[in-house]
Amino acid sequence: MKRLVSILFLNLLSPGPLCSAQPIKEATAAPVVIKKTAKAITPATYTGKQVVVGNGGGFTGASTSYYLLENGQLFGRRSHDTTFTFLAKQTTTNTKRIFSKVENSCKIKKTRFDHPGNVYTFVQWRKGKTSYKVTWGATGKKAPSNYPKFYNSFMAMIPASLRLK
Incomplete structure (x- = not known):
């Protein structure tokens, strides 16, 4: 019996039909390709035109802003948030209409009005580092008539379910 076990053991160790030792193949030296992933577009990184509307103030001083990018992406952000929240993608027609209204009807590049109150709207x-802002809310200071209308129409395009709370 010992002899049988020895023979089996030797057969297992010796190269042959039971155990054929094959050389390990060398790995091919194919270059490793690392692809850069596209960065997510946010209002902080976007270099095209943006329209931002929002409000804030009051007891807490918190504010809520909505950002429409020229590419149609709509984001929201509260003053205590660290990131932007993607809300929706607007149609090209609607996006162009909004930019046209703020640039041509409201003439935001020529309007100088900065009168925030305890509670304010803006x-x-x-575009890039260029910015024009109209803020209103101070008692006794009436905002240019096109701006409250523009603000209300902008907010009307955001369904209540998507608005930041």
């Missing part, structure tokens, strides 16, 4: 146009 409309802002940005």
Whole structure:
């Protein structure tokens, strides 16, 4: 019996039909390709035109802003948030209409009005580092008539379910 076990053991160790030792193949030296992933577009990184509307103030001083990018992406952000919240993608027609209204009807690049009150509302146009902003809310200071209308129409395009709370 010992002899049988020895023979089996030797057969297992020796190269042959039971155990054929094959050389390990060398790995091919294919270059490793690392692809850069596209950065997410946010209002902080976007260099095109943006329209920003929002409000804030009061007891807490908190504010809520909505950002419409020229590419149609709509984001929201509260003053205590660290990131932007993607809300929706607007149609090209609607996006162009909004930019046309703020640039041509409201003439935001020529309007100078900065009268925030305890509670305030604002409309802002940005492109890169260039920015124009109209803020209203102070008692006794009436905002230019096109701005409250623009603010209300902008907010009407955001369904209540998507608004930041």
